[in-house]
Amino acid sequence: MLKEFPRGPLNLSLLLSHTHWDHIHGLPFFAPLYQSRCRLRILGSEGARKSLIAALTGQMESTYFPVPFSRLPSNIEIEELTDFNFGIGPVLVQAQRANHPGVTVGYRLFSPTGIVCFFPDTEPHRGGDDRGMLDFIHEADVLILDSQYDRQEYQTRAGWGHGCVDDSVALALRAGVKKLVLFHHDPDHDDRKIDALLKHARALVKKQRGKLKVEAAREGMTIRLGGPKSR
Ligand SMILES: [Zn+2]
Numbered sequence: 336m337l338k339e340f341p342r343g344p345l346n347l348s349l350l351l352s353h354t355h356w357d358h359i360h361g362l363p364f365f366a367p368l369y370q371s372r373c374r375l376r377i378l379g380s381e382g383a384r385k386s387l388i389a390a391l392t393g394q395m396e397s398t399y400f401p402v403p404f405s406r407l408p409s410n411i412e413i414e415e416l417t418d419f420n421f422g423i424g425p426v427l428v429q430a431q432r433a434n435h436p437g438v439t440v441g442y443r444l445f446s447p448t449g450i451v452c453f454f455p456d457t458e459p460h461r462g463g464d465d466r467g468m469l470d471f472i473h474e475a476d477v478l479i480l481d482s483q484y485d486r487q488e489y490q491t492r493a494g495w496g497h498g499c500v501d502d503s504v505a506l507a508l509r510a511g512v513k514k515l516v517l518f519h520h521d522p523d524h525d526d527r528k529i530d531a532l533l534k535h536a537r538a539l540v541k542k543q544r545g546k547l548k549v550e551a552a553r554e555g556m557t558i559r560l561g562g563p564k565s566r
């Protein structure tokens with residue numbers, strides 16, 4: 336980001352799903368925080384037993400981190416979601432509660448070139464039978480969805496707030512999603528395992544003669560919205 340925009344003000348917005356460690360502990364290492372030209376607006380739900388501000392700034396107290404939040408040179412605003420419908424520039428954003436411990440949301444972004452849904456941590460109800468979720472992700476161009484486990488692993492982890500690949504595919508097919516991105520990979524899964532899960536997901540789509548495209552999320556991945564006609 337800093338290389339792409341080397342000069343001038345940086346106006347950034349960050350949407351947080353929730354305050355579990357794996358979603359917030361990259362923040363103290365986010366390089367733009369250390370530049371006075373950066374203005375960062377962080378939006379998210381409350382931190383369950385703490386406010387969002389307390390959850391985010393607490394992890395930069397001296398017990399955990401050398402630079403306190405109050406000493407950062409950038410201008411940071413932390414806002415707890417009160418309205419689940421809002422706008423960021425030309426993008427309309429909607430939030431919805433996810434099925435995950437604590438207070439967790441997913442987002443739907445209506446951009447001029449397509450709809451993106453981001454549900455990093457949620458446990459779909461078995462067999463894709465989840466009306467609210469189906470409505471929320473209906474005909475999304477891209478759905479980035481928690482697909483942490485394979486079906487077998489899920490048996491012993493049901494109720495932990497994460498989903499399995501089979502349920503993700505069923506949900507995306509029923510909702511008429513165009514592209515599903517398997518996300519929130521299990522820390523115990525290596526690249527081979529993720530490749531196998533992706534193959535399995537694509538086979539499930541083929542078996543149902545679906546048009547759904549499936550990818551496994553990876554670092555540095557770029558998805559262009561709007562198809563070949565867009566510029
Ligand atoms: Zn979580």
Ligand SMILES: [Zn+2]
Nearest residue numbers: 355357358456
């Ligand atoms: Zn997570």
